[in-house]
Amino acid sequence: MVYPILKKTLFPLVRLFLKEIKGMENIPKNGPFIITSNHESYMDPFLIDSIIIPMLNKKIHFLVNKGRFWNFFGYKIAKDWAGCVPLDDGKEKALEELSSLLKKKEIAGIFTSLRSLDGSLRRGKTGVVRLALKAHVPILPIGIIGAFEIAPGNKLMPKLKRAKLNIGKLVYLNKYYKKNINSNLLRKLTDDLMEVISELTAKPYNY
Numbered sequence: 001m002v003y004p005i006l007k008k009t010l011f012p013l014v015r016l017f018l019k020e021i022k023g024m025e026n027i028p029k030n031g032p033f034i035i036t037s038n039h040e041s042y043m044d045p046f047l048i049d050s051i052i053i054p055m056l057n058k059k060i061h062f063l064v065n066k067g068r069f070w071n072f073f074g075y076k077i078a079k080d081w082a083g084c085v086p087l088d089d090g091k092e093k094a095l096e097e098l099s100s101l102l103k104k105k106e107i108a109g110i111f112t113s114l115r116s117l118d119g120s121l122r123r124g125k126t127g128v129v130r131l132a133l134k135a136h137v138p139i140l141p142i143g144i145i146g147a148f149e150i151a152p153g154n155k156l157m158p159k160l161k162r163a164k165l166n167i168g169k170l171v172y173l174n175k176y177y178k179k180n181i182n183s184n185l186l187r188k189l190t191d192d193l194m195e196v197i198s199e200l201t202a203k204p205y206n207y
Contacts, residue, residue, distance in 0.1 A: 021165045027052060033102075033107060035107060036110055036140070036193070039112065044111065061083045061101050063087055110131065112125065121203050124190045126189075130181075133176060142166065144164070166200040
């Protein structure tokens with residue numbers, strides 16, 4: 001079992017911060033895929049983990065910066081136990097590692113952008129699309145609503161508020177696998193994906 005102690009302790013506690021979850025039927029029961037969502041708070045990966053890990057009994061290998069979580073828990077726990085993949089070691093190296101994990105039918109997690117400073121949608125980074133095209137796997141988009149109000153910015157102690165998760169349908173990029181992948185295509189597909197996130201969050205994507 002994956003994280004047997006957390007399933008009985010941390011995950012139920014984190015779920016107290018969720019008041020509504022829609023679209024759980026869209027979560028694939030098997031096979032590799034990439035989870036992506038807007039990024040409002042340090043709570044975001046925990047909210048996603050608390051729903052998907054107990055359901056699938058698999059780790060989510062999140063792409064992360066070596067920030068607070070990494071510094072607090074250390075390399076051994078953050079990477080080897082939690083399964084995080086550090087971006088600080090280099091973008092290409094991180095994408096290669098995530099691609100290798102996906103080929104082993106694991107689950108990857110990449111946020112669409114850097115953490116929002118005001119709760120709005122930031123311009124999408126192309127990493128999610130790049131990885132999906134490289135590994136030939138679908139993308140599961142998730143809209144997180146209200147996590148910014150729970151723990152905005154660098155606030156460590158969460159407020160007693162509750163968020164929502166809207167889980168969208170899988171996004172397939174099959175028809176692009178054999179096409180020439182250039183910056184214009186990556187930008188277009190990323191913006192298309194951000195429009196899906198925009199619908200799931202009911203927030204405008206102004207880019």
